[in-house]
Amino acid sequence: MITSIPICELESLLIRQLDNMFGLCEKEKIIVREAMEGG
């Protein structure tokens, strides 16, 4: 798969968006990363 931005930046983009809007704890950040990999 080709991505317009590197996968690591995609992960940090989503985590940053969620963290800015709602706040995320470290455990939630890990779950988001796992969900992205699982999906």
Place this chain on the structure above:
Amino acid sequence: MERCFEKNPNKYYHRNGEIYFNPFQSAQYNIFLYFVSNEIWKAGNSLLADKVYYLNKALNANNLFYEVELPEYFKCDHPVGSVMGRAKYGNGFSFGQCCTVGNNNGIYPIIEDNVRMCAYSSIIGNCHIGSNTILGAYTSVKDQDVPSDSLVFGQSPNLIIKKKKE
């Protein structure tokens, strides 16, 4: 993440024969966020799934709830204002802006493969929509079945149903 797009025929989701993902293509990011929230919900974290779902609503102004089992691959084009309820969806489902799928008296529709909903169309209640059917703009199907390979216009109970040409 690849499962979201590998079977999707959308030209923007493929480049040089490979799957192409761009989070700044909003409809693609919309689908992606739905799958992330669904994945997190299945893993048992409803609060975090709520956050991803809310982010998706805030960014894309539509409602793809994580508990709704959308098909493995589906497509949405500028889907602002659309609400997809707890129907049974077939693969290749697609929708545009301001489309609604929902219940009537607690009964939700069954939508077979490759059904396309054009702008402002709705499928409500006890409906069985056959495969490869297209609902024209502003079409409203309520408690009524539609056979496969149809073009549908108008509003229930006065739908105009035409057979698609080969």
